[in-house]
Amino acid sequence: MQLSNYHSHCTFCDGRSYPEEFIKFALAHHFRAYGFSSHSPLPFETFWNMSKEDMPDYLTEIGRLKQKYKDRIEIYIGLEIDYLDETYNPSVSYFRDLPLDYRIGSVHFLPVALPLSPGHVVTIDGPYAELEQAIRLHYGGSVRRLVAQYFESSMRMVESGGIDIVGHLDKIYMNSCLNPDFNFEAEWYQRPFNSYLDLIAEKGLMVEINTKNLTRKRQTFPRAEYLPRLRQRNIPVMVNSDCHYPDLVNDGRKEAFELLLAAGYGSTRELVQGKWQDVPID
Template structure:
């Protein structure tokens, strides 16, 4: 068993740039022990990166076919990255709990404003700035708190195997106000947030997608010590949209975890989440 795994991966069913099989072939070529496809789940309004509802059955059929085709080469799993929108549409919703999946990722990309409006906060820095200025009247702290309040609601609701990019808001927040993640109020908020995650017994993803370009992990590297302090189990994922990037940032993330006293990461082994020793 090795630490070459990735369970956060997007193919042509959502905003990935290649067919699912291309990711599987690359994982096999690189010696991965297991791999998961986790397209963005459908949502009840138009989005340029979520899977269309009518494609969900085709997705299940295709990934299951790949699991059979490559069963002697790799442990392949099927998942979905499911948006928490509100209490009526989230990873715990019956539509996703009855979908035959090996795992579910719980993530927040949209914030609910009022009764019906949803705004995308995982967007370009330019659009994010417009959102802060026009919808939150320039109050970046209010937006960040709304994001973490929504994450807490998702965690309370449940229905997922692990939390996807647990502080993804930090990337655009830092672009809006340099040093914001080191401010006292933010550190207090993050402390309470991860303490709550630990109380709920959740697994957190170390998301390496932005490491190569921005030197950012999600959660932020400075908060790995909190994950260790609260004994929160972690799984390392690349959140990849291109086959060539399925292993981006993994070694750096594992070294960082080791430096904070982690000895194990979570991996799927014969369909079950297991603690596997970090060996690099």
């Protein structure tokens, strides 16, 4: 089982500890590779995202840790970049020009009005009550319309590029499945979901198996039952814990590898000496 993690947050965004504390935990658990992926700066302030002003310090600090621990663990610097709309997303030059080892693309916010601002976006993974209110206010009470916009945004993110890894591919289900009208089996869920997988495969992107909610809520992103569909499409995957606390660095990893094996995966895509390679699951 690979001991790596490429999706993690620290005090540069909404993570709850300093970057070095995560490395200490990873070292104690014999990790081979560890990557930081702070929430990208946005055109507006949020509780979760780092600020543009902090970017130089982020690059410097992770660079310092890379050097300090280079004989013991491979440390990588990435970013979890939000797709907001055509004007602000991972493909814009600000992100392309940053000296990063990799980029995770994620959809957390769906714009419902312009200009882009905290009051003009719906947050998909905040409290459920807020999402329920947003469904009433902005989607005419229809969870289908919310789901449709999520997959449209996600597909535009993959089309416009600038990312290596698709972050928590179907996180929209975390909250929206609590809505009484939600139905995984419905054509309005299955069709965009499958089209999204087709597009990801066509573009040759990697997908993470995100274990943030595995232990606590029995959820993975993508959903465990859909992993065979990724396998059929030859989509490369890796297991990421999306941890915000050092003691959750390794959370859910073992179980996620069991799910991957059950889905027919024999390897994961890993950063080894700075290059993405397929590493057999042992």
